[in-house]
Amino acid sequence: MWWYVAKRLLQTIPVFIGAVAILFLLLQLRQGDPVLNLAGNKPVSQEVRNAIAAQYHLDDPWYSQMFYFIKGALTLDFGNTFSGQPVMDLIKETFPVTVTLAFMALLIDAILGITIGTIAGLNRNGFFDSTALVISLLLISIPIFVLGFVMQLIFGVKLGWTSPTVGGDWTVTDLILPAIVLAIANFAYTIRLTRTSVAENLSADHVRTARAKGLSNRAVVRNHVLRNSLVPVVTYIGINLGSLMAGAVITETIFNVPGIGNAAYQAIQQGQTATVVAIVTFMVMVYVLMSLLVDLIYAVLDPRIRYA
Amino acid sequence: MRLSRRTRLAGVALIAAGSLTLAACGGGSDDKSEGGGGSKSVITVYGTNPQNPLIPTATNEVGGGDPIDNLFSGLVAYNTDGSVTNEVAKSIEPDAAKKVWTVTLKDGQKFTDGSAVTAESFVKAWNYGANPDNKQLNNYFFYPIEGTDDIGNTVKGAKTVSGLKVIDDKKFTITLKSAESDFPLRLGYSAYFPVPDSAYDSAGKITKEYGEHPIGNGPYKLTKSGWERNKQISLEPNPDYQGVHKPKNGGLIFKFYAGGGTDAAYTDVQSGNLDVLDQVPPSALTTFESDDKVKAYNEPGSSFSSLTIPERLAHFGNDEEGDLRRAAISEAINRPEITEKIFNNARTPASDFTSPVLDGWTDKVAGNEVLKFNAEDAKAKWAAADKIAKWDGKFVVAYNNDGAGNKEFTEAMTNQLKNTLGIDAEPKVYATFDELRKDVTDRTIKTAFRTGWQADYPSMLNYLGPIYATGAGSNDGDYSNKDFDKLIQEASAAEGAARYKLIGEAQAILMKDLPAIPLWYQNATAVTAKDLKGFVFNWKQKPDYYALTK
Numbered sequence: 001m002w003w004y005v006a007k008r009l010l011q012t013i014p015v016f017i018g019a020v021a022i023l024f025l026l027l028q029l030r031q032g033d034p035v036l037n038l039a040g041n042k043p044v045s046q047e048v049r050n051a052i053a054a055q056y057h058l059d060d061p062w063y064s065q066m067f068y069f070i071k072g073a074l075t076l077d078f079g080n081t082f083s084g085q086p087v088m089d090l091i092k093e094t095f096p097v098t099v100t101l102a103f104m105a106l107l108i109d110a111i112l113g114i115t116i117g118t119i120a121g122l123n124r125n126g127f128f129d130s131t132a133l134v135i136s137l138l139l140i141s142i143p144i145f146v147l148g149f150v151m152q153l154i155f156g157v158k159l160g161w162t163s164p165t166v167g168g169d170w171t172v173t174d175l176i177l178p179a180i181v182l183a184i185a186n187f188a189y190t191i192r193l194t195r196t197s198v199a200e201n202l203s204a205d206h207v208r209t210a211r212a213k214g215l216s217n218r219a220v221v222r223n224h225v226l227r228n229s230l231v232p233v234v235t236y237i238g239i240n241l242g243s244l245m246a247g248a249v250i251t252e253t254i255f256n257v258p259g260i261g262n263a264a265y266q267a268i269q270q271g272q273t274a275t276v277v278a279i280v281t282f283m284v285m286v287y288v289l290m291s292l293l294v295d296l297i298y299a300v301l302d303p304r305i306r307y308a
Numbered sequence: 309m310r311l312s313r314r315t316r317l318a319g320v321a322l323i324a325a326g327s328l329t330l331a332a333c334g335g336g337s338d339d340k341s342e343g344g345g346g347s348k349s350v351i352t353v354y355g356t357n358p359q360n361p362l363i364p365t366a367t368n369e370v371g372g373g374d375p376i377d378n379l380f381s382g383l384v385a386y387n388t389d390g391s392v393t394n395e396v397a398k399s400i401e402p403d404a405a406k407k408v409w410t411v412t413l414k415d416g417q418k419f420t421d422g423s424a425v426t427a428e429s430f431v432k433a434w435n436y437g438a439n440p441d442n443k444q445l446n447n448y449f450f451y452p453i454e455g456t457d458d459i460g461n462t463v464k465g466a467k468t469v470s471g472l473k474v475i476d477d478k479k480f481t482i483t484l485k486s487a488e489s490d491f492p493l494r495l496g497y498s499a500y501f502p503v504p505d506s507a508y509d510s511a512g513k514i515t516k517e518y519g520e521h522p523i524g525n526g527p528y529k530l531t532k533s534g535w536e537r538n539k540q541i542s543l544e545p546n547p548d549y550q551g552v553h554k555p556k557n558g559g560l561i562f563k564f565y566a567g568g569g570t571d572a573a574y575t576d577v578q579s580g581n582l583d584v585l586d587q588v589p590p591s592a593l594t595t596f597e598s599d600d601k602v603k604a605y606n607e608p609g610s611s612f613s614s615l616t617i618p619e620r621l622a623h624f625g626n627d628e629e630g631d632l633r634r635a636a637i638s639e640a641i642n643r644p645e646i647t648e649k650i651f652n653n654a655r656t657p658a659s660d661f662t663s664p665v666l667d668g669w670t671d672k673v674a675g676n677e678v679l680k681f682n683a684e685d686a687k688a689k690w691a692a693a694d695k696i697a698k699w700d701g702k703f704v705v706a707y708n709n710d711g712a713g714n715k716e717f718t719e720a721m722t723n724q725l726k727n728t729l730g731i732d733a734e735p736k737v738y739a740t741f742d743e744l745r746k747d748v749t750d751r752t753i754k755t756a757f758r759t760g761w762q763a764d765y766p767s768m769l770n771y772l773g774p775i776y777a778t779g780a781g782s783n784d785g786d787y788s789n790k791d792f793d794k795l796i797q798e799a800s801a802a803e804g805a806a807r808y809k810l811i812g813e814a815q816a817i818l819m820k821d822l823p824a825i826p827l828w829y830q831n832a833t834a835v836t837a838k839d840l841k842g843f844v845f846n847w848k849q850k851p852d853y854y855a856l857t858k
Binding site for chain 1: 576744782
């Protein structure tokens with residue numbers, strides 16, 4: 001099993017290089033000159049333009065930019081942003097709030113989603129089930145920014161229960177509202193996935209056998225239905241953590257959360273190639289590690305899965 | 309102890325999850341900024357994370373510019389109406405020809421580190437800013453001074469600007485390339501601020517540390533927490549400050565809003581988390597003046613929007629055909645319709661090339677009827693141009709999609725052109741501002757494009773010379789007219805009514821040639837907390853931060 005983990009970790013090296021290459025190639029497609037963005041409406045001399053471009057390797061071909069980037073990455077030096085902040089510091093500052101936000105959303109998603117989904121699955125076609133299905137359909141169809149602005153207006157501005165924005169001095173309490181918004185779309189899918197999975201397992205052979213053995217209903221549901229039903233749900237939720245962090249861009253903007261999505265968005269706007277690559281590569285790595293984690297949890301849930 | 313396989317797996321998973329959570333505990337420090345200043349309250353204002361180090365000559369965007377304006381004092385300070393008062397300077401005297409200016413400094417001026425503000429503090433900082441080796445974005449501001457090229461760089465090979473001479477500790481002279489009677493008006497801009505000796509390292513470069521925690525001589529200084537990246541910049545009153553902008557509040561906090569921030573900032577003003585937002589988001593433009601949770605401000609401002617049709621485009625040369633076609637396009641645009649329907653009256657249709665907030669502005673510029681919607685005349689002029697050379701193809705207007713309202717107004721404008729002139733017209737999108745500017749700056753753009761100007765200093769001439777003079781730094785359309793150049797130069801040297809008369813004549817030439825077609829003035833809009841007092845827009849469309857109280 002440890003060999004399996006080591007193998008998977010080794011695989012992250014080509015993923016890293018591949019991600020960096022794709023990112024640099026994609027960013028090539030972004031036309032424009034970041035230096036002119038810095039200059040705004042004011043003229044900037046060719047000399048200054050060239051000097052700044054040289055400092056950030058802006059005019060080099062993508063493969064040599066990539067070379068500088070990987071060379072720096074080996075020593076964990078990802079260069080500086082235009083304002084002179086090391087990109088590593090930027091990630092260190094912004095990542096914690098995004099992770100906290102994503103985990104809070106994940107927690108809401110998992111607890112509510114699995115609970116409601118299980119109850120709905122056990123009472124298939126009952127009143128609770130139908131209501132849950134309709135509500136989840138509604139939640140799926142509302143775009144996240146609509147939900148974000150509406151909830152911000154209601155709970156932040158009108159009712160004043162919580163601060164409508166988060167800002168630099170963020171606390172976990174400030175993040176509750178954004179986390180709920182972020183969780184809602186995913187949580188609707190989790191309900192539906194759990195419900196179907198539970199309903200299917202209820203009529204499976206091993207459950208019938210368990211019932212035939214005379215086990216109590218509670219034991220049957222907990223040990224034989226739920227655990228088997230959770231395999232696809234865990235996959236979904238685990239992979240979701242990655243997309244929750246990426247999807248946080250919109251939520252972070254609405255609620256002014258100083259997270260990594262916001263930082264990436266600004267860097268893209270300003271054409272700060274190295275910063276964008278560093279942040280996105282970092283996210284790719286998080287995603288890869290999350291999927292490894294999910295694969296390991298599989299084996300915990302399903303004894304038939306073995307890693308060698 | 310023998311662990312089951314499953315327990316071991318769970319262990320690995322837990323460790324992995326644990327390390328992620330540990331990484332998450334790094335941030336979220338909650339040290340409160342020490343505002344100080346007795347019972348006076350600290351005002352929180354809208355800001356964005358500065359894009360450059362906080363060095364006066366390196367910062368030209370508002371995120372860094374607003375804090376810098378409060379951290380430093382120049383030779384002169386701007387009053388609310390755009391006139392100037394001597395600040396660090398005791399006197400700024402020209403010679404008879406208005407070419408050599410002698411600056412004498414007041415006694416006892418200090419930086420917040422205790423060192424004295426001397427003539428050298430200014431001259432060294434300006435030399436530093438003008439030298440292209442130092443990559444300072446504001447070097448363009450030094451172009452009027454002898455010893456720099458058209459764009460403000462020190463002339464080839466020189467490390468210093470030859471027009472700057474230190475006489476003694478308290479006195480220096482500035483020699484200009486040509487006579488300019490309102491030169492001191494420029495000197496309140498941040499590019500002209502002094503920098504203390506402690507900012508430079510042994511190689512003569514301004515250090516990274518200084519750029520993060522600048523030491524100035526202004527109304528405010530940084531608090532101990534200072535610039536917290538991606539969070540805020542906190543300022544407290546500078547107790548040694550003797551100038552004209554003595555803070556009336558207990559400090560300022562520029563709270564950063566990232567991404568699409570003004571929307572979030574607006575909600576914060578509504579709910580009392582932010583005191584001042586000096587630009588209302590487009591989403592709130594229709595409602596902000598009737599919103600009872602905030603105080604609203606809306607008045608004509610100092611930024612100017614135009615449409616530039618470069619002379620190198622076919623049919624738009626500097627000849628009769630080009631003039632007719634430009635005039636036809638200008639008359640085919642219904643400005644009031646666009647400012648009302650698309651901008652909710654947060655723009656005011658333009659009647660000249662400058663801005664209504666400036667001294668000497670008038671709506672009676674000769675020939676400005678070309679800026680009025682007149683479908684008949686537009687058609688007639690277009691037809692007259694067609695007689696010279698037949699029009700073919702498409703009229704395309706480029707815009708950048710990252711600015712609010714650009715897409716909407718460009719679409720509306722090209723539709724108006726289509727309907728009025730009966731030609732094929734369409735917008736062309738650039739995703740970001742710098743993508744558009746790259747094609748414009750490199751002269752590779754093959755279409756008309758939107759342009760804008762925000763003044764560097766409060767003078768009508770700043771809206772004319774830098775944009776339309778031959779070879780000027782922002783002359784995106786490569787316009788050149790000897791008569792115009794001459795009038796501008798004469799106006800620079802003239803004073804009073806004579807000056808405004810010359811400016812009027814220069815504008816009349818522009819009305820005829822239309823190197824850029826004036827569209828509208830952007831209004832200054834703001835919302836503040838209900839209990840905030842002392843909010844007034846200055847000529848820069850910014851509040852006078854020192855005067856804010858609550």
